[in-house]
Amino acid sequence: MDDSSSPARRSDSQPTTRAGPTFVGTRGQPAQSLADVLERVLDKGIVIVGDIQVRLLDIELLTIKVRLMIASVERAREMGINWWEGDPFVSTPQAMVDGQSEGDTRELQSRVEALEQRLAEAGEEIPAARPAETTGERHERS
Amino acid sequence: MNAADSVVHAYGLVPTGSVLTIPDGIDGSQVTTVTIGPLTVLVSELSARAYGADVWRANAEDPRWLEHIVQEHHRVLQAVVEETDVLPLRLPAIHDDTLGLERAVREQQQLLEAALERLRGHVELGAKAFLVEQRPVGAADPPPTSGRDYLARRSAEADDRARARTRRQAEVEEVHRTLAGLSTDCAVSRPQDPALSGRREPMLLNAAYLVRRADLERFVALAEQLHESLAAGGMSLEITGPWPPYNFADAADGSMTEPAR
Numbered sequence: 189m190d191d192s193s194s195p196a197r198r199s200d201s202q203p204t205t206r207a208g209p210t211f212v213g214t215r216g217q218p219a220q221s222l223a224d225v226l227e228r229v230l231d232k233g234i235v236i237v238g239d240i241q242v243r244l245l246d247i248e249l250l251t252i253k254v255r256l257m258i259a260s261v262e263r264a265r266e267m268g269i270n271w272w273e274g275d276p277f278v279s280t281p282q283a284m285v286d287g288q289s290e291g292d293t294r295e296l297q298s299r300v301e302a303l304e305q306r307l308a309e310a311g312e313e314i315p316a317a318r319p320a321e322t323t324g325e326r327h328e329r330s
Numbered sequence: 331m332n333a334a335d336s337v338v339h340a341y342g343l344v345p346t347g348s349v350l351t352i353p354d355g356i357d358g359s360q361v362t363t364v365t366i367g368p369l370t371v372l373v374s375e376l377s378a379r380a381y382g383a384d385v386w387r388a389n390a391e392d393p394r395w396l397e398h399i400v401q402e403h404h405r406v407l408q409a410v411v412e413e414t415d416v417l418p419l420r421l422p423a424i425h426d427d428t429l430g431l432e433r434a435v436r437e438q439q440q441l442l443e444a445a446l447e448r449l450r451g452h453v454e455l456g457a458k459a460f461l462v463e464q465r466p467v468g469a470a471d472p473p474p475t476s477g478r479d480y481l482a483r484r485s486a487e488a489d490d491r492a493r494a495r496t497r498r499q500a501e502v503e504e505v506h507r508t509l510a511g512l513s514t515d516c517a518v519s520r521p522q523d524p525a526l527s528g529r530r531e532p533m534l535l536n537a538a539y540l541v542r543r544a545d546l547e548r549f550v551a552l553a554e555q556l557h558e559s560l561a562a563g564g565m566s567l568e569i570t571g572p573w574p575p576y577n578f579a580d581a582a583d584g585s586m587t588e589p590a591r
Binding site for chain 2: 219220221222223224225226227228229230231232233234235236237
């Protein structure tokens, strides 16, 4: 992210927090990567239950779609992206949060394959947006 | 803009009376304020043709469309958090008009006030740990002399790797606990999908910390030290931020400190 804030007018009790990310460790990485921003903005933050309701794509499905948009599965493998397969001792990212196991990885792999199959059958080109369709959720105006 | 042709997009809430430089809104729109008592909502009036509910529904699965509005929404919040406390709103955050928005805020005023109060004087910092270097086991040993020897080696190597993994996990957990110790709150998420993050190294930690602005420098200094100690084990620690506190915006029941689904 580039520094978008000009010098602040601020109340004296509120220190200006320097623009730009603080970075420890590997340099040369984007300061606020797309992944960092997406997982925050789409998945976190508070919701004011208001007039308009839209059910957004589950973020896991979104990341899968992004992956398909970037490369075919084969191309991804060529690029070394193969988190869904391979020697669990070496290549599977370790999820310390929920103790993701080999079983989870296989399950995720078959989900991905099923999704790819559906997309191929639908003859869908990524990322063309589908025509507007209702989600079946009609929100009553109060 | 004609009322029917527009929607109100809300970015987040700041304490009424906050002094800040108003940034540009989505696609160059103006950011204005809607004040309800101690809460002030930052909003933009956008064309319904571009960002109305039907458009959202049509594009809810289009990564490129989402990416654009996500980045724009975030850009505004990032500018704001660098100057004042903000309670970020999750997308889509659209309302028919300011009256509807006001009504919704009043209905949840206590909850929103409490949420903003929890964030006062804080920002969010992100921490990610990676495995950047896996030491090969048994690389210097002389080659095996028999089939049985080979199998015994493989078994021993597998044990070594499992032990190394356990050790790394313990170190990463200790790093997380240490950083959490300097934070008001913390939230752990799943490691990011490598295809999305563009990182091939295994991600061992993906966490967010709610840190007092006054503690920022100390937190970063601590993270530097922790990075050095992790580096000895072939790992790295990356800190990002300050962020709008997305991970800590939600209800007070602690639901936000659970891992993301």
